Amino acid sequence: MGNKERRKEQPTSQKSPSSSSPLSQDRDRSSQEPQSLRVPSTKHIPINLNGFIDLLSEFYQEIQSSKQELPDETIELISHTLSYARLRLQGANDDDSIQSHLVALTNLSRVIDSAHPIALFGIGTFAMFEVCCGSFGNWQRHLHGARSLLDLHCTNKAELDALTERIPGLADVLAYLVWFDVMGTLNRGDNDLIFDNWHRKILTQDFLDWVGCPPDTFELFVYLAKGEHDLDPIDLSSRAMQQILRINTNNLTDVSLADVAYRGSAAIISFARTAKGSLSPSTQIHADVISSMVDKVCDAISKMPTSSRFYVHLATSAYLTGMHACTGDQCEVVRGYWRNCQLCDFPRYPDGQEQCERRWREKGII
Numbered sequence: 001m002g003n004k005e006r007r008k009e010q011p012t013s014q015k016s017p018s019s020s021s022p023l024s025q026d027r028d029r030s031s032q033e034p035q036s037l038r039v040p041s042t043k044h045i046p047i048n049l050n051g052f053i054d055l056l057s058e059f060y061q062e063i064q065s066s067k068q069e070l071p072d073e074t075i076e077l078i079s080h081t082l083s084y085a086r087l088r089l090q091g092a093n094d095d096d097s098i099q100s101h102l103v104a105l106t107n108l109s110r111v112i113d114s115a116h117p118i119a120l121f122g123i124g125t126f127a128m129f130e131v132c133c134g135s136f137g138n139w140q141r142h143l144h145g146a147r148s149l150l151d152l153h154c155t156n157k158a159e160l161d162a163l164t165e166r167i168p169g170l171a172d173v174l175a176y177l178v179w180f181d182v183m184g185t186l187n188r189g190d191n192d193l194i195f196d197n198w199h200r201k202i203l204t205q206d207f208l209d210w211v212g213c214p215p216d217t218f219e220l221f222v223y224l225a226k227g228e229h230d231l232d233p234i235d236l237s238s239r240a241m242q243q244i245l246r247i248n249t250n251n252l253t254d255v256s257l258a259d260v261a262y263r264g265s266a267a268i269i270s271f272a273r274t275a276k277g278s279l280s281p282s283t284q285i286h287a288d289v290i291s292s293m294v295d296k297v298c299d300a301i302s303k304m305p306t307s308s309r310f311y312v313h314l315a316t317s318a319y320l321t322g323m324h325a326c327t328g329d330q331c332e333v334v335r336g337y338w339r340n341c342q343l344c345d346f347p348r349y350p351d352g353q354e355q356c357e358r359r360w361r362e363k364g365i366i
Contacts (some may be wrong), residue, residue: 006366007224009354013166022273022322027363045058045172046210046308046309047176047207047210047211047313048088048312048313048315049128049132049346051203052085052125052128052173052176053082053085053086053089055169055172055173056081056082056085056121056125056169057082058076058168058169059078059080059168059169060082062168062169063075063078064271066072070113070118071114071116073107073110073111073114073116073118074111074118074119075107077104077107077111077118077119077121077122077247078106078118078121078122080100080103080104080107081104081107081121081122081177082109083104084097084100084101084103084104084125084307085125085129085256087100088129089346090099091325092140092173092344094357100266104122104125105126107122108122108126110124112145112149114282115149115152115153115161117149117150117153117167117350119149120146120149120150120168120170120173121169121170121173122148122175123142123149124142124146124173124174124177125144125218126142127139127142127143127177127180128174128176130142131180131184131348132346132348132349133347133350134186134208134350134351135351136187136315136319136350136351136352136355137183137184137186137187137188137319137355138184138188139180139181139184139204140181140184140192140194143180143184143194143195144194146174146177147194149194150174150199156163156198157198157201160174160198160199160202160351164202165189165216167173169260171202174199174202175202175203175204177195177209178195178199178200178202178203179203181193181194181195182218182221182222183221183315183316184281185225186221186224186269186316186320187213187316187319190292191226191227193222193225193226197222200222204216211258211307211310211311211313212254212258212259212261212262212310212313212314213227213258213262214246214259214263215244216242216246217262217266219300220239220240220243220270221266222282223236224266224270226238226313231286232275233274236270236274237270237271237274239270240266240267240270240274241266241267242264242273243263243264243266243270244264244293246263246266247259247260247263247264247296247299248260249296249299251361252303254305254309254310255301255302255310257300257308257310257312258300258302258304258308258310258314259296260296260297260299261298261300261301261304261314261317261318261321261333262297262314262317264293264294264297264317264321265291265293265297265299265317265318265321266291267282267325268293268294268297268320268321268324269320270285271289271293272288272290272324274286275287275290285328290324291324291326291327294321294324294325294326295330297317297318297321298325298329298330298333298334299333301314301318301321301333301334301337302333302336306343306344311340312341312344312348313343314337314350315337315341315349315352317336317338318334318352319352319355319356321334322334322359322360323356323359325356325365326363326365327365328365331356331360331365331366333355334353335353335356335357338352338356339353
């Protein structure tokens, strides 16, 4: 998520307060609602790890310059979380970085206990590092914490809009979280989405453009993550075919390659789930289609420059493709993707390759 990132520290065993600190539903919500902060001038911030830290930094500058009063613990939270994130990005692994981690966690726990929505910036930061450095796809504990806190402040899109208008940058933080929710659910295959449809409306076209995912493909990802295909496999097959028909393999720009990877992986998982629930004798046809799509996605990933802004965002596509690889050559492309992600200035997805290798051994491919 950015070419200037550095080595990470070793994770500590500290439990996340976003999952362990209970949120009482009978708190006085009105006392926790912040007054409106001055909205800064619109400035494009990349959708990646560095961009998220820049977002956090901008918000810290905003609350420092704002004349609105905020609880001291919320300002301390952003300050300490920003310090922790910067040290983590630099790869620091000394007493100072460990202390910074513990201080940020303590501050986050305190603000969560007060149910202040600014805690979402802290939860979002820890969620970001969990996505990069934790077990691939298992990103839900911080997301559950964010949803629980968010529920105390808004129960519909209008209330969410009002909250994000009062807190500059919050909409951007939540966009990351709903994206992680859909991608993680697809990777796990458990259909346990944490956020609702009205939460996902916070994802903008700019966000999807930055990560390279076509809007209609994201809609299919949501459809798959919600498990709606179990009710209508014919509809799912039609959606998968639509993705295939929209693939253009003749264009080798980064945008087009990302498009192929997303659309192809969506078609792969769609046909795989259709075949799994089908009683027809056409399973070999499904297998042939899936293998062909795996080839297309592998070709796109192998041609994508590792320096591309899209590269690290293709992890879910690589994972879903890897889970359905059936040849040694396909496995090698996916293996190379995970290795490249580990060779980034800030290594990420530490067990993505391991999960794929385990599947390949089970299938007897390797």
